[in-house]
Amino acid sequence: METDDPRTPRAWQSTEQRRPADGQAARDDLGELFGRVARGDQRAFEQVYDRLSGPVYGLVLRIVRDPAQSEEVAQEVLVELWRKASHYRPERGSAFSWAMTLAHRRAVDRVRSAQAGKNREVRVTLSQREYDEVAERVHARLEQQQVRHCLGDLTELQRESITLAYYGGYTYREVSALLNVNLATVKTRMRDGLIRLRDCLGADR
Template sequence: MIGRVALGDRRAFADLYSATSAKLFGVALRVLKDRGEAEECTQEVFIRVWHAASRYQVNGLSPMTWLITIARNRAIDRLRMRKTGPAGLEEAAEIPSAGPGPEELALAASDRERIVACMGELPEDRADAIRRVYLEGETYKELALRFDVPLNTIRTWLRRGLLKLKECLTR
């Protein structure tokens, strides 16, 4: 469908919207926690898809992973815009760069049970930190305060946790 959208096929775009809008809205809602803003974000995602479909490259990742990444990036951009003042900008800069992570790969493959099982293999605080940063859009700084650990410890938790998730998901 994305290939046909790249050629300007409006019917393919409508089909793509029907097939993916609920999931992409869910991604935006988890990050933004505001239904109206998530709806606007989802609309922006589809505008971007219409204009960027020709740039989609098949590189081993599913088309759904590409769409989820666009939705997550757009939602995080909206979070960054919410934060005002120097402290807000500093926190927004610490939002991790988006790329298809293990949880997005599992969502894209509609394999929720697998990701839940793999998250269960992580220590509870590490799994909670991963959920909060990648699904709820919390910053590293917010996690460090929440878990009362240094910022570099949070970075280490997330990096190691994602590596373990990746290993588990490839088994």
């Protein structure tokens, strides 16, 4: 007769939804139960599940902290106990300790995996930030080169007037005095120079 695989959802029913087959199963030693599970005994696995699901979840929760992830890890541990029941060796310790060791290992692996994911996100964020900073510096440098190139196409008076006004912070009147040029001429030359500069930068972009 076909039996249910303990790895299916039916195997994760609560204790209240299952009835022990008989009183003998409750008296079986956990190590003996693992021996029966190794031979494919589903009822034995149900007894293992009833005994270990609570302790396994409690241990995992203390390590993982997150309840939802702890439930996932606890189920993974119980599936692993079903699959690896034949690996249990009584001479190496109690069956309970062996099961808790598997649970601890799974929980630690989950924490390490989550931390590794966070570390990758941090590295990606830092790399993106560094890339943005470099890109900004390159862009600024290119703009400076474009401005110098376009300033080179202006007349000497236009170039000097714009440099003093926009890079030196001088007023029109101060530029006029520094260059010893009529104020109206300075304003006109600067206006014409700015138009040429704008057109040059616009063409370069």
